[in-house]
Amino acid sequence: MTRSGLIALGLIICLLAGWEGAVRIWAIPVFILPPPSLILTTAVVQAPLILPHAAVTGAEIVLGIFLALITAIPLAIAMFARPVLEKALSPFLVASQAIPVFALAPLLVIWLGYGMASKVFMAWIIIFFPITVSLVQGLKSCDPEYRTLFSLMGASFLKTLTLLYWPWALPRFFAGLRVGVSVATIGAVIGEWVGAQQGLGFLMIQSNARLQTPLVFAAILWLAAMGMILWSLVGILEKKIITWNT
Amino acid sequence: MLQITDLAKYYNGQPVFSGLDLQLPAGRFQVLLGPSGCGKTSLFNTLTGVTPADEGTITWQGQTVPHLGSLCAYMHQKDLLLPWFSLMDNALLPARTRGRDMACARVLAENLFSRLGLSGYESHQPNQVSGGMRQRCALVRTLMFDRDLILLDEPLSALDAITRQRLQHLLLLLQTEFAKTILMITHDVDEALLLADDIFVSSSLPMTLIRRIRLNQPKPRAFDDPDLLHIKADILAHLVKGEAV
Numbered sequence: 001m002t003r004s005g006l007i008a009l010g011l012i013i014c015l016l017a018g019w020e021g022a023v024r025i026w027a028i029p030v031f032i033l034p035p036p037s038l039i040l041t042t043a044v045v046q047a048p049l050i051l052p053h054a055a056v057t058g059a060e061i062v063l064g065i066f067l068a069l070i071t072a073i074p075l076a077i078a079m080f081a082r083p084v085l086e087k088a089l090s091p092f093l094v095a096s097q098a099i100p101v102f103a104l105a106p107l108l109v110i111w112l113g114y115g116m117a118s119k120v121f122m123a124w125i126i127i128f129f130p131i132t133v134s135l136v137q138g139l140k141s142c143d144p145e146y147r148t149l150f151s152l153m154g155a156s157f158l159k160t161l162t163l164l165y166w167p168w169a170l171p172r173f174f175a176g177l178r179v180g181v182s183v184a185t186i187g188a189v190i191g192e193w194v195g196a197q198q199g200l201g202f203l204m205i206q207s208n209a210r211l212q213t214p215l216v217f218a219a220i221l222w223l224a225a226m227g228m229i230l231w232s233l234v235g236i237l238e239k240k241i242i243t244w245n246t
Numbered sequence: 247m248l249q250i251t252d253l254a255k256y257y258n259g260q261p262v263f264s265g266l267d268l269q270l271p272a273g274r275f276q277v278l279l280g281p282s283g284c285g286k287t288s289l290f291n292t293l294t295g296v297t298p299a300d301e302g303t304i305t306w307q308g309q310t311v312p313h314l315g316s317l318c319a320y321m322h323q324k325d326l327l328l329p330w331f332s333l334m335d336n337a338l339l340p341a342r343t344r345g346r347d348m349a350c351a352r353v354l355a356e357n358l359f360s361r362l363g364l365s366g367y368e369s370h371q372p373n374q375v376s377g378g379m380r381q382r383c384a385l386v387r388t389l390m391f392d393r394d395l396i397l398l399d400e401p402l403s404a405l406d407a408i409t410r411q412r413l414q415h416l417l418l419l420l421q422t423e424f425a426k427t428i429l430m431i432t433h434d435v436d437e438a439l440l441l442a443d444d445i446f447v448s449s450s451l452p453m454t455l456i457r458r459i460r461l462n463q464p465k466p467r468a469f470d471d472p473d474l475l476h477i478k479a480d481i482l483a484h485l486v487k488g489e490a491v
Contacts, residue, residue, distance in 0.1 A: 155343035
């Protein structure tokens with residue numbers, strides 16, 4: 001394990017030990033703050049209950065990522081190819097992030113229903129922005145000397161895009177995707193809080209109402225694990241695709 | 247033949263060059279020699295159409311053209327190899343971007359790799375080879391443009407002395423073996439003397455041509471040739487005078 005990994009592990013162990021000790025020393029009721037050991041036990045023992053909900057939330061997130069990819073990539077390319085489009089659309093992109101997703105969630109449930117669609121849409125809103133912005137910036141960061149070379153070679157925009165701009169922008173695209181997938185859970189869970197019949201957000205709301213706080217924490221733990229797995233998967237994909245050192 | 251007449255470029259109303267006249271006969275190696283920052287690269291940008299000329303005309307083989315962008319091959323002082331492609335894929339870029347027959351292009355590129363000592367490195371990535379090999383690959387890519395006119399923008403300036411000397415010999419191939427018309431810009435007097443048929447000495451900004459020297463010495467040339475040493479002294483004197491302009 002690397003030095004930074006050891007430091008992170010040490011910090012986590014210290015935090016959990018302090019938490020566990022504080023709960024036991026001050027005899028804090030479990031429904032207010034359960035100790036980490038109980039949360040971990042609940043997360044494992046209650047897995048048969050949690051997993052179907054986690055699968056629903058996971059599907060919402062993955063669909064949201066897919067939707068974000070198939071919309072953000074063409075839009076970013078169009079904005080790069082036509083700067084006038086970038087100028088026209090930038091205020092809308094910023095506005096989409098300025099409006100809190102909490103404010104949109106009830107409306108989306110009304111418009112798209114209690115099913116998966118409203119949650120996928122919520123996840124899409126959150127992921128779409130970092131991917132689009134990062135990709136546009138990545139495409140624009142291409143060295144002008146390379147652009148000149150391609151222009152002198154007589155390359156069409158499509159050839160230049162596939163052979164130069166796209167590979168050039170990939171590191172920034174992946175940086176945006178990493179940010180997107182790590183916050184994607186927020187959109188899906190908020191959507192489930194507002195109105196759902198399944199999902200980890202739904203489970204959290206139900207457990208909270210029954211003061212089953214360990215189950216709430218266990219759901220959060222599963223949610224965090226899903227976010228980290230997605231983040232790691234993007235990292236693995238990035239390493240597989242970007243094999244060169246600039 | 248390339249003819250440049252009364253060419254001018256201004257930035258913020260200040261001339262980078264103006265009233266520039268150049269005649270470059272076909273098949274000759276011409277070198278534009280000037281101090282750093284004299285506007286040589288601006289001239290190349292204007293010739294290739296990266297920035298439009300403000301005045302003047304460019305004529306190539308009797309036809310007036312707005313710029314030479316689609317008529318010339320270009321080699322930069324940076325190798326500009328794409329790190330995500332192998333050396334061979336980089337060399338094949340001009341063929342790929344213009345939709346040429348890739349099988350024929352590959353045969354041609356393989357011959358050039360062999361000629362320039364790159365055989366066996368076709369599948370290497372640019373970061374796996376030396377600076378000299380990268381620049382030789384850039385030279386192959388320049389030849390793969392398959393154009394009669396070649397513009398060289400200080401192509402060897404970033405290389406060490408030994409690699410530079412080897413590549414100077416390879417640059418001569420462009421003219422002797424491939425019969426190209428070449429315009430190279432450099433601030434290296436020795437390099438100009440080794441390679442050029444004609445040397446145009448320019449002043450510092452705004453760039454004006456202050457001397458044209460025709461070299462009839464056979465190639466390859468030696469640095470200690472008394473004639474070349476005499477010409478070198480003459481060029482240096484003009485460069486000093488040009489700096490003072």
